[in-house]
Structure formats: structure tokens, C-alpha cells
Amino acid sequence: MFYKDERLALFIDGSNLYAAAKALGFDIDYKLLRHEFMRRGKLLRAFYYTALLENDEYSPIRPLVDWLHYNGFSMVTKPAKEYTDSQGRRKVKGNMDIELCVDAMELAPRVDHIVLFSGDGDFRPLVESLQRQGVRVSVVSTIRSQPPMIADELRRQADNFIELDELKEVIGRPPRDPMPDREPAMADES
Numbered sequence: 001m002f003y004k005d006e007r008l009a010l011f012i013d014g015s016n017l018y019a020a021a022k023a024l025g026f027d028i029d030y031k032l033l034r035h036e037f038m039r040r041g042k043l044l045r046a047f048y049y050t051a052l053l054e055n056d057e058y059s060p061i062r063p064l065v066d067w068l069h070y071n072g073f074s075m076v077t078k079p080a081k082e083y084t085d086s087q088g089r090r091k092v093k094g095n096m097d098i099e100l101c102v103d104a105m106e107l108a109p110r111v112d113h114i115v116l117f118s119g120d121g122d123f124r125p126l127v128e129s130l131q132r133q134g135v136r137v138s139v140v141s142t143i144r145s146q147p148p149m150i151a152d153e154l155r156r157q158a159d160n161f162i163e164l165d166e167l168k169e170v171i172g173r174p175p176r177d178p179m180p181d182r183e184p185a186m187a188d189e190s
Contacts, residue, residue, distance in 0.1 A: 002040040006112035013118035014050035023145035027173035048073045051080035051094020108133045121151025
């Protein structure tokens with residue numbers, strides 16, 4: 001539940017939200033996401049957390065990071081660490097949990113409601129602490145994927161659980177197919 005006069009902040013765990021949306025078969029339109037929560041309350045900040053591979057010539061996430069930064073999101077990034085596991089496979093590690101927690105705790109006295117886009121159970125103590133400070137916390141993730149993308153303890157701790165699949169019509173990105181069928185309809189609307 002949201003109240004029009006409450007001060008909101010969004011905390012988006014980029015890799016977690018991406019994985020949840022992918023498991024549900026759609027992409028997030030971040031412009032629509034931001035507008036949806038501006039509609040629900042007084043949006044003070046929208047934070048997006050992600051680790052970046054800085055040593056690659058081209059990072060596939062760089063255009064998204066640049067677009068989000070340019071379009072009103074507060075970007076929190078750090079270099080991802082590469083390592084080789086025991087079986088010789090190249091792995092990338094880039095955990096942003098601490099940065100997200102510190103920012104949420106610092107902002108808590110200035111907001112009424114925090115919306116956390118993550119299903120990571122490690123955030124349960126953060127949610128509990130925010131609640132003790134009088135901040136309401138909604139968590140956005142999904143239980144409709146196999147396996148569910150949200151830890152049960154995080155879902156139970158939150159004041160409100162928002163099923164990502166139910167936001168699909170509001171914040172989902174339309175298909176990237178050519179749109180010849182839509183052009184006449186768009187011309188009729190003008």
C-alpha cells in the first residue's frame with residue numbers, strides 16, 4: 001500500500017532485478033518504472049546498484065548505466081572482480097549489498113517508505129532495521145519463477161511484497177519487433 005504524500009526511495013539491486021525479470025520473460029522499462037513510483041508517492045531518489053567489468057573493451061551494461069544516470073537515477077557502481085574457480089571457469093563477482101545497505105540506512109531518516117527491488121535474503125536484517133526506524137519497506141521480486149527469486153525470510157519481513165509479474169503490464173518493455181502495425185494507430189491518435 002502506498003500513500004500519495006509519503007516520501008519514497010527506490011533501491012534497485014540491478015543484477016537481482018534483471019534475473020527476476022528474465023525468469024518471468026520480460027525486460028524492465030526503467031522510465032516506466034520511475035514514473036510508476038512517482039505516481040505512487042513523492043519519489044525522492046531512485047538508486048541503481050551494479051558492478052561493472054571495467055577491463056573489457058565493451059561492457060553490455062554500460063549503455064544502460066549511462067541512460068539511467070542521465071535519466072534521474074542515482075547510479076552506484078564498482079568494478080567487478082574476475083577470478084577463476086576450482087574447475088578453471090572464469091567467474092565474475094560484484095556484490096553491491098553493503099553499498100545498498102549503507103545508502104538505505106543514511107536515507108532512512110528522510111523517507112517514509114523504501115521500495116527494495118531484490119529477492120536477496122541477505123537484506124532481511126536491513127529491512128528489519130529500517131522498520132525499527134519507522135520506515136515502511138516494500139520488496140519487489142517474484143515467487144512465480146521456478147525457483148522463486150525471493151528468499152522467504154525477506155518476503156515475510158517486508159511490510160509489503162510486490163509480485164514483479166503483476167507489474168509486467170506497467171513497467172514491462174514492449175517487444176522489440178518492428179512496429180509497422182502501430183504506425184497507423186499512432187497517426188490516428190494525433
